Amino acid sequence: MNPAAMAVLLLLSLAFFANTIAGRWWLLRAAQPERRVDRPWRRLRGLLVLGFGQQRLLWERGAGLMHAGIFAGFLVVSVRTVTLIGRGFDPEFQLPLLGAGAGLVYATVKDLGAVIVLAAVAYGLWRRLVTRPARLSLSAEGVLILLWIAALMATDLLGDAALFSLRPDHPEAAWAAVSRGLSALYAGSTRDVADAWWRAMFWSHCALVLAFLNYLPHGKHFHVLTSLPAVYLRRLTPPAAADPLEFEGRETFGVGRIEEFSWRRILDMYTCTECGRCNVNCPTAVTGKPLAPKSLICAERDHLYALAPALEGVGKLRAQGRAAAAAAAADALSRPRLTGDVNSEDAIWACTTCGWCQSACPVVIEHVAHVVDQRRYLTMTEARVPPEMHNALRGLENNSNPWNASAGGRADWIGDRPVPRMSDKGKARYLFFVGCAGAFDARNQDVVRATCGLFDRAGLDYAVLGLEEGCCGDPSRRLGHEYLFAAQARQNVETFRRYGVEKIVTACPHCYNTLRNEYPQFGLEGVEVLHHSELLARLLADGRLRLGPGASATVAYHDSCYLGRHNGVYDAPRDALRAVPGLALAEPPRSRREGFCCGAGGGRMFLEERLGTRINHARIAEVAATGAAAVCTACPFCLTMLGDAIKETDRAGSLTAFDLAEIIARHLQDA
Ligand code: SF4
Ligand code: SF4
Numbered sequence: 001m002n003p004a005a006m007a008v009l010l011l012l013s014l015a016f017f018a019n020t021i022a023g024r025w026w027l028l029r030a031a032q033p034e035r036r037v038d039r040p041w042r043r044l045r046g047l048l049v050l051g052f053g054q055q056r057l058l059w060e061r062g063a064g065l066m067h068a069g070i071f072a073g074f075l076v077v078s079v080r081t082v083t084l085i086g087r088g089f090d091p092e093f094q095l096p097l098l099g100a101g102a103g104l105v106y107a108t109v110k111d112l113g114a115v116i117v118l119a120a121v122a123y124g125l126w127r128r129l130v131t132r133p134a135r136l137s138l139s140a141e142g143v144l145i146l147l148w149i150a151a152l153m154a155t156d157l158l159g160d161a162a163l164f165s166l167r168p169d170h171p172e173a174a175w176a177a178v179s180r181g182l183s184a185l186y187a188g189s190t191r192d193v194a195d196a197w198w199r200a201m202f203w204s205h206c207a208l209v210l211a212f213l214n215y216l217p218h219g220k221h222f223h224v225l226t227s228l229p230a231v232y233l234r235r236l237t238p239p240a241a242a243d244p245l246e247f248e249g250r251e252t253f254g255v256g257r258i259e260e261f262s263w264r265r266i267l268d269m270y271t272c273t274e275c276g277r278c279n280v281n282c283p284t285a286v287t288g289k290p291l292a293p294k295s296l297i298c299a300e301r302d303h304l305y306a307l308a309p310a311l312e313g314v315g316k317l318r319a320q321g322r323a324a325a326a327a328a329a330a331d332a333l334s335r336p337r338l339t340g341d342v343n344s345e346d347a348i349w350a351c352t353t354c355g356w357c358q359s360a361c362p363v364v365i366e367h368v369a370h371v372v373d374q375r376r377y378l379t380m381t382e383a384r385v386p387p388e389m390h391n392a393l394r395g396l397e398n399n400s401n402p403w404n405a406s407a408g409g410r411a412d413w414i415g416d417r418p419v420p421r422m423s424d425k426g427k428a429r430y431l432f433f434v435g436c437a438g439a440f441d442a443r444n445q446d447v448v449r450a451t452c453g454l455f456d457r458a459g460l461d462y463a464v465l466g467l468e469e470g471c472c473g474d475p476s477r478r479l480g481h482e483y484l485f486a487a488q489a490r491q492n493v494e495t496f497r498r499y500g501v502e503k504i505v506t507a508c509p510h511c512y513n514t515l516r517n518e519y520p521q522f523g524l525e526g527v528e529v530l531h532h533s534e535l536l537a538r539l540l541a542d543g544r545l546r547l548g549p550g551a552s553a554t555v556a557y558h559d560s561c562y563l564g565r566h567n568g569v570y571d572a573p574r575d576a577l578r579a580v581p582g583l584a585l586a587e588p589p590r591s592r593r594e595g596f597c598c599g600a601g602g603g604r605m606f607l608e609e610r611l612g613t614r615i616n617h618a619r620i621a622e623v624a625a626t627g628a629a630a631v632c633t634a635c636p637f638c639l640t641m642l643g644d645a646i647k648e649t650d651r652a653g654s655l656t657a658f659d660l661a662e663i664i665a666r667h668l669q670d671a
Contacts, residue, residue, distance in 0.1 A: 010085065028266050028315070036264060050362075051231040063133075066120045066581070076109055088202075128146070148212055160182075163198050220274045227271050230271040230364060232534070238566060242482075268297060272298060355566050372478065402475045428502070435508035447659040470488055477518070547583065598633075598641035600640065
């Protein structure tokens with residue numbers, strides 16, 4: 001071809017690209033450090049499954065196959081593109097390993113790859129322009145990119161077709177059936193015309209691909225470049241375990257400015273594809289609150305780019321080790337408030353931390369950390385919190401419970417029942433961690449008493465802490481008071497150590513998540529933490545609890561987010577329910593992985609819900625639609641929220657909310 005022209009094209013486009021990527025790199029450097037390179041094999045495995053395997057995209061058949069087709073075809077055709085660029089310098093250029101036989105097989109695969117991409121693009125255009133799924137927002141960029149990809153494939157196929165019409169004996173002609181078929185388009189053309197087409201397609205393809213590369217970092221299609229690194233650098237800790245905060249030597253806590261996020265949060269912003277999957281089952285987005293997780297990430301990204309020229313300078317200073325100068329440059333920057341202007345405070349406080357968004361995001365964006373980081377700033381640095389949160393925080397600080405009930409009443413639920421206490425027994429096989437809801441909330445005290453009754457019937461060696469138990473810290477942590485959480489966690493861990501605790505069981509998924517996934521950050525090691533549904537299912541399976549026949553009834557099971565989605569406990573409560581004679585299990589429309597939040601997680605249990613439809617009302621309508629006479633939960637917050645919703649929506653005559661332990665206790669066979 002023309003080596004000089006190819007050299008100019010390549011150098012110019014790569015120089016522009018390098019300049020843009022350098023800017024993005026300095027923004028990452030302006031952000032805070034975070035370590036994400038441990039356990040490389042596990043990271044690689046995830047890369048294969050989530051990245052190359054497109055696992056989360058394929059949960060949705062049509063769109064998933066379309067994306068997988070474009071992704072796979074694009075990878076295949078990219079090899080051809082590199083070859084073509086090489087042929088700009090040397091007409092005989094061939095990539096290593098693609099000579100002779102392998103090259104001919106590749107010609108077939110590449111041809112098919114281009115056709116698959118074209119079919120997927122056609123389907124993508126149909127969806128965007130005709131069927132328009134609700135989660136997608138129609139954007140000119142989305143259509144432009146699809147057309148751009150189609151043009152890349154078309155120029156490749158038509159270029160090969162022109163080449164084969166010029167050289168019917170070309171070795172690849174027999175292997176590339178589609179291009180060879182398309183060469184019929186040039187039948188009757190002179191050699192000069194076919195040659196001109198070949199050159200035109202060659203240069204168009206090379207120019208389009210290099211322009212495409214330069215366009216990507218400027219829009220949502222930056223994910224083409226960042227999604228695989230984002231998947232590799234994903235968090236490997238449990239999904240609902242918040243990262244601990246370093247308090248030493250800091251004047252502010254949490255994130256009040258965009259560069260106070262870790263670099264990983266910045267990578268999240270680069271990687272969002274705006275696909276809207278995170279919004280589909282988000283309880284706040286669905287019920288008309290000001291928080292939609294996609295908008296949260298996009299607003300932060302737009303804010304970041306608006307500050308980019310100045311923040312790149314901050315990143316360069318940090319990279320030079322000039323921390324004080326970097327801080328001064330960041331301080332001097334005039335900007336809107338991250339929480340308050342970019343994201344509304346209502347949006348940040350609306351999140352229930354249910355985790356739907358991050359479990360559905362195909363590029364593993366970590367939305368909850370974006371929310372909790374900003375809550376930490378509002379709570380600990382600015383004390384800018386919803387008015388009703390003051391009482392919960394006061395209660396957590398002074399009485400170690402968010403209801404602000406007297407700490408001395410924590411064991412009142414026991415009354416004169418013979419519930420074993422650690423202080424009397426000294427040691428027990430299981431510590432039953434009751435939690436604040438079980439200890440202080442009247443409705444949930446019934447659940448705790450029923451659970452103790454089941455443990456007694458099964459002959460379980462267990463004990464409770466009584467007044468020695470403190471709040472596990474879940475509300476403090478989700479509401480952004482990390483300092484208080486750390487103190488609560490340390491105190492409970494010390495108590496567990498004092499009694500040599502080896503197994504803990506709790507009826508609260510929030511306690512379960514915190515003890516199991518977050519207390520290891522505070523030194524709790526080698527302790528098995530179980531949810532009561534897991535233990536009850538085992539006791540039933542082992543015959544230590546025997547159930548007798550009861551009236552037949554249909555019961556809908558509602559998944560708690562902190563038990564199901566965050567910790568993968570879906571089967572144990574269902575197995576326990578199935579063990580109840582005469583009971584039929586119903587599933588509400590959103591269940592298991594797609595379970596719909598009750599509205600109480602993330603500390604929302606203690607905040608008012610003033611905007612949009614009430615989440616628990618939306619959920620109870622879904623449950624009622626199953627026709628079940630009862631709804632079973634395995635979470636004290638869900639029990640309260642669904643029970644309230646039943647009353648508030650006048651369903652008390654047709655629907656009742658129970659905890660799993662209560663249902664089992666009602667069916668116990670007489671001893
Ligand atoms: S955050 Fe993830 S799921 Fe949500 S729009 Fe962006 S890429 Fe899609
Ligand atoms: S965690 Fe739940 S409530 Fe919060 S943004 Fe994600 S889906 Fe919405």
